[in-house]
Amino acid sequence: MGNKQTIFTDEQLDAYQDCTFFTRKEILRLHGRYHELAPHLVPMDYTNEPDCKVPLSLIVNMPELKENPFRNRIVESFSEGGDGNLSFNEFVDMFSVLSEMAPRELKAIYAFKIYEDLEKTLNRLTKEELTPEEVELVCDKTIEEADLDGDNKLSFADFENMISRAPDFLSTFHIRI
């Protein structure tokens, strides 16, 4: 226990618990994982909120993300600068949104961000095994299905409407850590 106390103050842990869907233990574990990624960069002591970031290349190699075709997009979406380097806060944020407890609305917002580019999304999803014509067709169809306001693009409202009815979205859009 003594070891744990030095990583975060109680206030910090409480604040994190208020801001995320994690329990105290999980936050400490997350810190452990974060520290593991770059032991030389990340200090063990977080009581004075050091400013350090772990680069994208290290984060996407986590086993939880490694096989995910959208790993780069995910990490980029959660980084404030958009470059994919995550501070611990952003790191916790990412897994909080992807946790099981996060509500559909919150997840939808980030999913919208992650799936920004339909074509790329599709190519990542199928490892580029569809022909360009097929990709075009699928993208067309997707937009046709989901686009409610008829502007030939997916606004967030369209996206949310579509995702709110998807039976699998909640069960698949989460990562356990």
Add this chain to the structure above:
Amino acid sequence: MPPKRKNDVAVKVEDVGMEVDAEIDSGSEDEARRRAKNRRAKPQRKAKQPSEDEEDEDEDETPRRKGRRKKTKARAKDDDEDDDDEDNRSVKSKTSKASRKKAPKDNEEDSEGEGDKKKRGKTVSKKEKEQQNKEKKGNVKGKAGQSKGGEKDKKKKNGSSSSSSGSDDESLSEGEMEALKEQVEEKKKLVATLRNKPWRMKRRLDVLKEAQDFVEKFEGALGKGKGRRLYAFKVMMAKKFIKFKRDFENFKTACIPWERKIKDVESHFGSSVASYFIFLRWMYGLNMVLFGLMFGLVILPEVLMGLPYGTIARKTVPRAEQDTAMDYSVLFDFEGYCKYSILFYGFYNNEKQIGLLKFRLPLSYLLVGVGIFGYSLMVVIRTMARNANEGGDGADEGDFTFSWKMFTSWDYLIGNPETADNKYASITTSFKESIVDEQENQKDENIHLRRFLRVLANFLILCCLGGSGYLIYFVVKRSQDFADMDNADLSWFEKNEVEFVMSLLGLVCPPLFETIAELEDYHPRIALKWQLARIFALFLGNLYTFLFALFDEVNEKLEREKIIKNETELALAHYYANYSSFYNTTDVPPPNVHPADAIRGPCWETGVGIEFVKLIVSDVQVSYLTILIGDFLRAVIVRFLNYCWCWDLEAGFPSYGEFDISGNVLGLIFNQGMIWMGAFYAPGLVGVNLLRLLSSMYYQCWAVMSCNVPHERVFKASRSNNFYMGLLLLVLFLSLLPVVYTIMTLSPSFDCGPFSGQEKMYDVVMQAIDQDLPAFIGNIFTYATNPGLIIPGVLLMVLALYYLNAVSEGYQQANTDLKKKMQAARDEEKNRRNNKDSTNQVMKDLEDLLPNKSLIPRPIEEEPPLDEIKVEKVSKPTKTKPGSSGNGVNLQKEVSLAAPNPRGPVTHGPGPRGGPPLNTRGPQPGPARGRGRGGHPRR
């Protein structure tokens, strides 16, 4: 978060801080003016001039910003001012009161403003800005509310000041407090919902801190006099409670077992395989409760308070069996000492009340037996309802085929390269399937052959089912013959034939069905459903055949028991007659027979219990062996023989096993069914099952991780969860039937079990009602069981059922209507969009004929605005089939049918026709129109 005590002080200081500050810093003209105004305002207000009030408020707004500067100063002077504070309190001048009242309000506003500024100062994305705007609005509102409150408060103060000279030491008046309270509540709410806000963590932390500080600061200020202390106490307790709740949550999540294990499996095999383990865990929880009931209310009392082993006949091994009673083989068949132990029904005594507590064991036994069903039913239904709520609102599958495939088909839990590869493959295939579907809507060739094959497959499977049913019946019949023969003559196989055959059927048939199902060529998801249904039918058929055979046996035993009972009674009568005639006395002591030598009936309940326990045990053995051989051995062979084999074993024929989800889940469900059925006859069965599930968890987890490969077609478990639950419910109901039947109709054995001596088992309840409850309850019960009451009751229930059914139908109707409406709206939207193009085709032709060209929008090809989604480039308005985009001839019908396009005012004149089309019309680029949340910049 700063410690609370200190903050309290700070609050007090700031209550007066402004005033002190003002006196010192008299150079601040704002402050001075305000002060003056305040003084001036009072008499005016006494004269009731609300307009002045408003003006006052307006001016309050302006100096607010400057006030902040001062506040910081005030903070710096914390220490000396603490004393000042006391002084001020004692002075209680009207002015001080007024300004004090004002001060906290201003402070609030300041903190708000500060927060606002901070937020504004940040570099934020569009969305965030929007959020901010909202918040700002909220702030403004809050301010408005505040000022209102302030006004009110001033008026009130007028009243109070005119009536009483100032004995009150309240620092805040009602209205202000209301406003404060509101704000505090608001902040609290913000804290509670903070985690749902789509903000960056840093911002969230900042907001949290701010809100918490605010709450800390002003929560203490609320309440007054004695009430204040109480309020502070309340706040403290609330905080403690929150902390406790959080700790409790932490504890609770820590208590959920096997979380990591399941996570491991999940990351390797996707959510479908994990769903089995989650189901297993759920089942374990359920069985824990059942075991708790059984153990606490039946087994433990009997052990602690009942008669010990060897005191009466039912608790003693018969003399003839005593030699072999401790043999392993005998014990393994649950004969010998096992049979006469608390594991089985026969061991329990029919003494009405036992021990010091006068525990009514027979009654408890019956109630627990029924209660197990009641509890299970409740839990299953509750879980089902919860699951049903969780699923989406069930839009039609067809609406979003591609969108869902695109956005929800990747399972983020996958963390294993092999699974990922399979998933990629399956996603690609499913996309291709859909594309093909889309391109050519069903071109069924050779539908006759397909139909023939499906009929053939179903016929074959029916044959299988019938055959397996007959086989079981045959075997059970044969086992009854064996039972009559001498035990020593029988081989092991002959003794365990029933269990063996049942397990074997469960093992062989599902793969057979799967092979036959190949003929049908269904979509895999449909095929899975069929497969599940067939295995279910198989298991169910087997179980019920087994049950019927068992009932035959029971009836036989009942016959035998009757004879034995008569014989014992006869012998007893003889004994009494002889004894009384010999000793010439009517006071006959009971015959002195050693319990082991007593004549005893067959005790059919224990027999049934033993059958069930044996069934479970053999099931465990077979399934564990299957895993060991079918998975582990196979994996070992494939892995190590692959080095010296002529073909690739891993990729070729045997390969590694896949985890059979449907089979395993169904196995679990039927296992549970047998537990439910058998628990009444063998109270120990629940405990056995608990062990089984526990070992199963570890064993199967290990087996899956070490020797299985992910499915070829990784599919999701999403909805099937409730499907499993539905099956479980069905099995629960089906296993309820035989138990209730035996309780209500068969008469219990006369010399064993808690109900011996009763005509029917439920007589215990009747007795308890008659003898132990006050008479009027008995009366009520008699009335309640009167047909005259029951029939109206049933009628009422039927009516209620009818009514509820009608209501639900109404809702369904409304639901479908709404869906239709939505569909219509969607179609309309789509039509509009499509028509844009097609109309334009017509319009193009018309254009030449019309004089005023400016009224007609020019045809354009959508040119994507730069910040739009990339795909848009390729997305021509759909529904214009390839080839028809050039001329809108085939679309003219649609044109005439569809509603006219909504058109904005034409701002540009018509450009030269024939040139490259310009984007002058239609949806303007940029954020999606008409949608609150707005377009998201796309790159």
